[in-house]
Amino acid sequence: MHSSWLLVCIVLAAASLCAQKLGVGRAASPDEVKAWDIGISPDGRELPPGAGTSIEGKEVYDRRCKRCHGDAGKGGDETALVGGLGSLATPRPLKTVGSYWPKATTLFDYVRRAMPYKNPGSLSDAQVYAVTAYILNLNGIVGASDAMNAQTLPKVKMPNAGGFIPDSRPDTGAGKKKK
Amino acid sequence: MKDRRNFLGFGLATGAAVTLTYCASEPAAKSGAAAALEDEGRDQLGKVVTAYGERSTFEKTARLVPDTKTPATSSSRTPLADTYGIITPNALHFERHHAGVPKIDPAEHKLLIHGMVDRPLVFTLDDLKRLPSVSRVHFVECAGNTGGEWGLKTAPDVTRSHGLASCSEWTGVSLKLLLEEAGVQKAAQWLLAEGADACKMARSVPISKAMDDAMIAYAQNGEAIRPEQGYPLRLLLPGYEGNINVKWLRRIKVSDQPFYTKDETSKYTELLADGKAMIFTLPMDAKSVITRPSGGQKLKGPGALEITGLAWSGRGKITKVEVSTDGGATWKPAQLQDPVLTKAFTRFRLPWTWDGTEVQLVSRCWDETGYQQPTREELVAVRGMNSNYHCNVRKTWKIAADGSVTNA
Numbered sequence: 234m235h236s237s238w239l240l241v242c243i244v245l246a247a248a249s250l251c252a253q254k255l256g257v258g259r260a261a262s263p264d265e266v267k268a269w270d271i272g273i274s275p276d277g278r279e280l281p282p283g284a285g286t287s288i289e290g291k292e293v294y295d296r297r298c299k300r301c302h303g304d305a306g307k308g309g310d311e312t313a314l315v316g317g318l319g320s321l322a323t324p325r326p327l328k329t330v331g332s333y334w335p336k337a338t339t340l341f342d343y344v345r346r347a348m349p350y351k352n353p354g355s356l357s358d359a360q361v362y363a364v365t366a367y368i369l370n371l372n373g374i375v376g377a378s379d380a381m382n383a384q385t386l387p388k389v390k391m392p393n394a395g396g397f398i399p400d401s402r403p404d405t406g407a408g409k410k411k412k
Numbered sequence: 413m414k415d416r417r418n419f420l421g422f423g424l425a426t427g428a429a430v431t432l433t434y435c436a437s438e439p440a441a442k443s444g445a446a447a448a449l450e451d452e453g454r455d456q457l458g459k460v461v462t463a464y465g466e467r468s469t470f471e472k473t474a475r476l477v478p479d480t481k482t483p484a485t486s487s488s489r490t491p492l493a494d495t496y497g498i499i500t501p502n503a504l505h506f507e508r509h510h511a512g513v514p515k516i517d518p519a520e521h522k523l524l525i526h527g528m529v530d531r532p533l534v535f536t537l538d539d540l541k542r543l544p545s546v547s548r549v550h551f552v553e554c555a556g557n558t559g560g561e562w563g564l565k566t567a568p569d570v571t572r573s574h575g576l577a578s579c580s581e582w583t584g585v586s587l588k589l590l591l592e593e594a595g596v597q598k599a600a601q602w603l604l605a606e607g608a609d610a611c612k613m614a615r616s617v618p619i620s621k622a623m624d625d626a627m628i629a630y631a632q633n634g635e636a637i638r639p640e641q642g643y644p645l646r647l648l649l650p651g652y653e654g655n656i657n658v659k660w661l662r663r664i665k666v667s668d669q670p671f672y673t674k675d676e677t678s679k680y681t682e683l684l685a686d687g688k689a690m691i692f693t694l695p696m697d698a699k700s701v702i703t704r705p706s707g708g709q710k711l712k713g714p715g716a717l718e719i720t721g722l723a724w725s726g727r728g729k730i731t732k733v734e735v736s737t738d739g740g741a742t743w744k745p746a747q748l749q750d751p752v753l754t755k756a757f758t759r760f761r762l763p764w765t766w767d768g769t770e771v772q773l774v775s776r777c778w779d780e781t782g783y784q785q786p787t788r789e790e791l792v793a794v795r796g797m798n799s800n801y802h803c804n805v806r807k808t809w810k811i812a813a814d815g816s817v818t819n820a
Contacts, residue, residue, distance in 0.1 A: 258539050265534065270526070275671070321687035321798075322686055328683070335677055336677065339678075342614075342674070343674040347511065396687065397689050401690060405793075407782065407784070408782050
């Protein structure tokens with residue numbers, strides 16, 4: 234039994250190698266993959282351990298984010314993070330995390346990979362969870378003491394989650410798609 | 413033929429509100445018959461051979477660089493009116509960076525392919541250069557290009573209206589070949605492409621595109637890709653909006669779902685009048701623009717000249733371009749300059765005689781899907797005024813009786 238399993242393994246391994254047509258490139262180690270695998274899917278499958286609340290997040294935000302994004306996510310030189318609910322169908326839409334973003338996981342992903350602007354990657358995972366919780370709380374989406382973590386964040390329902398439709402082009406001329 | 417620009421009827425854009433570097437610094441033409449045939453200094457030895465060439469010191473054509481507090485997350489524009497043929501010189505290719513241009517040692521750079529694959533693989537640049545190469549001419553265009561044309565106050569010159577588009581011959585490796593090396597699993601629908609810049613710019617790509625004409629490019633117009641275009645590696649998805657052609661590419665993760673990254677949700681989605689937004693609007697629709705004569709230029713006087721411009725489509729080849737010299741009332745077919753390539757700039761031309769009266773020039777194009785470039789009114793009717801991206805409306809230039817060309 235043992236040896237037949239071993240044979241199966243050897244055959245599978247050989248098949249796997251043979252399937253590589255050109256044999257260029259080398260196998261990636263699990264550690265290499267883990268170190269770079271920072272993208273977060275909407276179901277949160279890649280979310281790391283750690284947790285943070287809005288209360289903890291305010292402290293991080295005020296030190297690391299406020300200078301560009303303003304007090305409580307408004308009025309800064311850079312993108313507003315709060316407000317704009319109900320504005321999307323008006324002549325002056327305000328697209329913020331609260332009014333526009335369809336997935337809460339995007340906030341964790343983007344803050345961790347790209348923020349703060351001049352020092353991306355400098356926040357710990359717990360700090361990223363906390364800042365994410367704070368920005369969601371400022372938008373009235375989660376409570377002040379709700380902890381964001383790998384389980385809770387993907388379950389957050391964003392106000393504009395249902396606001397996106399597939400590409401319906403071509404939408405002009407003779408070849409336009411029927412609605 | 414003493415001055416080719418005179419023959420073409422173009423002069424300097426002097427005193428105009430638009431003072432672009434490339435207009436302001438044309439070589440000063442000598443006047444008088446005596447000066448015309450002078451060969452001054454050309455009987456002496458010239459400059460010696462050099463290792464890496466530079467353009468003539470008389471040539472000043474340059475990208476338009478905006479004044480901004482955050483130049484590392486900014487864009488520069490290609491001066492399309494002063495480029496020729498269909499290839500954009502590497503030094504003039506438009507730029508859009510989100511966290512500056514990283515300095516990457518090609519010997520250290522790696523491309524990781526993992527996720528829903530049988531064999532997670534790491535490729536070096538040397539590995540990729542061992543593989544069968546592919547070279548193709550394709551435009552890259554920012555989804556926000558021509559965004560100013562949504563409104564009634566349009567851009568004054570073609571650099572500002574259409575300069576976030578450029579076209580190069582790209583050389584690299586088929587992405588399909590790399591994915592087949594790694595063994596894509598059946599459930600795969602999307603992949604995440606991620607850059608090695610400071611912000612790790614990332615976009616989700618449909619697997620169907622990845623297995624079609626996608627390329628991992630390491631060269632541009634015969635030399636290594638410029639740092640600002642992604643040195644040493646960039647993703648090239650022919651015809652797709654610029655942002656998804658991830659530069660400084662370091663990682664591809666195959667998945668069964670898109671990632672909804674910041675740039676494909678908060679940006680690069682089309683907000684419609686009813687408040688809904690189209691997402692994953694990836695191909696660039698057919699677009700054309702007259703580049704000469706165009707805004708900021710000045711015709712020296714009535715007479716023969718050539719109307720020329722560029723047309724392109726992210727859905728295939730350009731099949732027809734028409735030009736109107738009466739603001740769209742009547743149209744004439746323009747000549748398409750060979751080669752006409754898929755998802756590439758196509759040069760069009762129409763010989764014309766300007767009679768010295770005020771006229772409006774405009775072009776429109778068709779691609780091989782039968783799609784026709786819309787008017788502004790047609791596009792606004794279906795998309796409203798809140799969609800910042802994928803504006804491909806026609807562009808009208810007005811020539812005044814004094815020869816000055818402005819946006820109509």
